[in-house]
Amino acid sequence: MxxxxxxxxxxxxxxxxxxxxxxxxxxxxxxxxxxxxxxxxxxxxxxxxxxxxxxxxxxxxxxxxxxxxxxxxxxxxxxxxxxxxxxxxxSQQFPKSLDMRNQLQSKELLVQETDVMEELSAACPDSMNLARYVAEYGLYPVYRNTLTEYFPLGEMQFEKLVAELEKAQRFIFLEFFIITEGYMFDTVSELLIRKAKEGVDVRLMYDGIGTGMLNSVKPFRRLQENGVKCKVFNPFRPMISSVQNNRDHRKVVVIDGHTAFNGGTNLADEYINRRERFGHWKDTAIMVRGQAVWNYTVMFLQLWGKNDSDEIRRFAPLLTQDIVSEEYDGFIQPFSDSPLDEEPVGKNVYIELISNARDYVCITTPYLIIDEELSNAIVFAAKKGVDVRIVTPHIPDKWYVHMIAWNNYARLAAKGVKIYEYTPGFIHAKTCVADGIVAVVGTINFDYRSFYLHFECGAVLYDCSVIGDIVSDFEKTVSVSQLITREECEKRSVFKKIVGAILNIFAPLL
Structure with a gap:
């Protein structure tokens, strides 16, 4: 063994x-x-x-x-x-065709409806500038006719995902950073094979390094032999190249253009606690139903390589009849972030939420490796009297990342930011909520790699009732987490402080 x-x-x-x-x-x-x-x-x-x-x-x-x-x-x-x-x-870089900002058809495919922006301005005037920024520089519009459901655990999301995949009739698009063999992957594989035989267009895309060198061939051969189209994004190549840093960190499932899943959960058993790694694994995700799913459909096809606008329009959303208009509440804006441009959309969205908060900010992240700009935004919010609370893992998956996080704990705790570690184990959730009005759920960590090197995605929620579920879950998470005080940070050994400080210097290169 x-x-x-x-x-x-x-x-x-x-x-x-x-x-x-x-x-x-x-x-x-x-x-x-x-x-x-x-x-x-x-x-x-x-x-x-x-x-x-x-x-x-x-x-x-x-x-x-x-x-x-x-x-x-x-x-x-x-x-x-x-x-x-x-x-x-x-060294060789990605083709520019993967950069959505360089694709003229993107504006044709993703059109912002003026009346939706006007309704958002009336309902959430303080969020209007953020929505306009994401639409202009992230290229993804905001929608009104959309329902959202929040999952506080990966196993809850997985149960719903399987049920929704069973209903697929036209197409299934899946995109993950990590896929490993086990109960979760086996369950999805059997379902995908059955759907492909029924004539459903099934496509699975996974990252070449996140999924691993050995896992990138063997588990997917059977899928391909049974009609599932599989694609490795940026395959691992044994050479020193900056392109190896640009990973597909997104986790997206799109079903028939009307239902989508997005969050931190990959296709591996630890994400649903059927395999224990680093204690109890807590992840979060949302299910989106309605017009906003179109954003997820486009972002998947853009990265898959189908850059022809007519080809993408074949997968235009089909809104199901069971979604009643009276159930719609709030606004949602799914977006993606690319390392190929000079616009860190994910980071700027976080900064905007933190800077505009008046009462409180709730953040969950597995990694707290922040630069001076984001650190200053968090500290300034706390200095203004905003209740800033951040939950990170107590049992880390990478020791050096945990050392860097503690280096940041010291400064933040000294300025009034409340830092908690999730005592039961590892928290992989990536959420940020401001004042119970605006929230972000997605794949974007609070670290350099997510902000500048990875392909990422998430959804901004404006005035949605589901934000209340996210806040409630955050409170439950805090109740089983340990508050890291300023005194604890000061009591750390000199050795750990020095190692953390040195690692922090090289954090962008790790």
């Missing part, structure tokens, strides 16, 4: 990537050592290159934390820091 676990670790994508990275660095070292007498000349040229790059990076329009990480890296490792930065920047 131990040998099997060891082999699994060695063959995992992350381990393979590190090994290959070290081999390439070793090759560079060997090449430099072979230069012999010319080593001094090459070293001098590398130092000149580093100085030029430091000036370039300092003046580049990128996040301060990212620039600082590279400045420190190049300064500490002058021999290879600059070369590594240059190599990563010059």
């Amino acid at each position: 131990k040998l099997k676990k060891l082999l699994s670790s060695i063959l995992s994508t992350n381990a393979a990537f590190v090994i290959l990275l070290l081999l390439q660095i070793g090759f560079l070292l060997f090449a430099v050592m072979r230069l012999g007498e010319r080593f001094v000349e090459v070293y001098f040229l590398l130092i000149v290159l580093d100085i030029i790059l430091l000036v370039y990076i300092t003046n580049k329009n990128e996040p301060i934390s990212y620039r600082m990480a590279w400045i420190v890296t190049i300064s500490v490792f002058p021999l290879f820091g600059g070369v590594s930065y240059l190599f990563l920047k010059l």
